Amino acid sequence: MTFTQLEIFALVAELGGFTAAADKLGISQSAVSHAIRQLEKEWGLTLLTRGQAGIEATEAGRGLLLRVRELLGVAEAIRQEVSAARGLNRGVLRIGSFGTTSSLLLLPRILEQFKASYPEIDVFVEEGEDDEVAQWLAERRVDVGFVILPDERFDTMPLVADQFVALIPAAHPLASQPSVRLADLCAMPFIMTLAGNTSLIEKLFESAGLRPMVKHRYAQIITIVKMVESGAGVSIVADLAVPAPLMALCPGMVKKPLSPVVGRSVGLAVPSQKHVSPAVAAFLQTSKSMVKSLRGGSLGGL
Structure with missing residues (x-):
């Protein structure tokens, strides 16, 4: 062997x-x-x-x-530590990402800083749904991944707090209310997101004993937004998935917090903090520093 x-x-x-x-x-x-x-x-x-x-x-x-895969990961970590000891900072980093929050808002900014600091580290990114990223981590197909917290299967690091919001056509009576109840969303066609959080949203309705009239399922957030704006139905997505620039492009749609408020937390996860490679450790530190610098400003209220 x-x-x-x-x-x-x-x-x-x-x-x-x-x-x-x-x-x-x-x-x-x-x-x-x-x-x-x-x-x-x-x-x-x-x-x-x-x-x-x-x-x-x-x-x-x-x-x-x-x-x-565990053994190959250890071998890669050893190679990276040898390179770091020689001052080369070379290696491979495999990242799992999902949805708008991580792939559009967080990852590009983190990678920009990471690549500037560690140009010799070869970065690969795989995008899937949140459940897929967790599975890739469990199977060691990626070294680090964005996940919805808490997740007891991994060692995790929180990055941003978020909440779920309802997307409503601007002309609908619900658009004038300060917040929206889950029951209010069951009286009209519902657009289910496949871009992440699907299981969480389904559990929200199940725990409340409600069943939305799901008529559409879309994997792209822009499709969901445009369909809501057209009056095809309502939806629930993460607040950070519909940042201000996207809202500005769709004046015929509004987003409203749920009542009661339903929060979520997005973070990074690794199979074991004790066995991360130098590249993963550097990515975690870069992510922590980058998100801290962005709080309260350019990520729409982080």
Whole structure:
């Protein structure tokens, strides 16, 4: 068993194909196949099989894949610490991000400062829904991720406080009220966000014993905003997902706090604070400093 074989195994499972893994590693497909065969022969297990979506890990392979990714993460951390000791600050950083709050408002500003301070660190970003990012963290597919707090599965660092708001057509009678109850939103078509927080919003209604009339489901916040403005329905999203510049583009829509207020907290998470690489530690520190400097101003009331 070699680190190269483990890296190839993890990459084939992640990308779903031998060719894709070979292209990313810059080696031949036969070399990838040979590495997998040698690993399976040594372990006496079938690690990969062909499924409907391509090559995927077997049940035994999935169980080992988590440990393989942990081991590769430790190896990467050692390489980064050696580079830091030599004054090179090189390495790889994989970030999981979701929705407007992290991908649009927080991450670009944090990365701008991070890349200025650590230009030799190679950064990769994967965007998905909030539940997906948490899953990627658990599977060690990303090193650090934006999450909704609290999340007891990981070591976390709070970044920003937020709340949920109702999006209402400006011409609707609810638009003149200071706040909106969940029950008020059940009397008209509801637009459910798929851009993050879907499960949280569903639980809000469930806990209140209510069921919204979901007629639309959209993954893009701009689509949700424009559909509300057109009068197609109402929605609930995170306040930071609809910042002032976006509101200015949609004068036919207003946002109102929920009554009672429903808050949320967004932060960064790592599988274990004790085993973070120098690149992750630097990203966490940069994020903490950057968000502190932005509070009360350019992020719309953070």
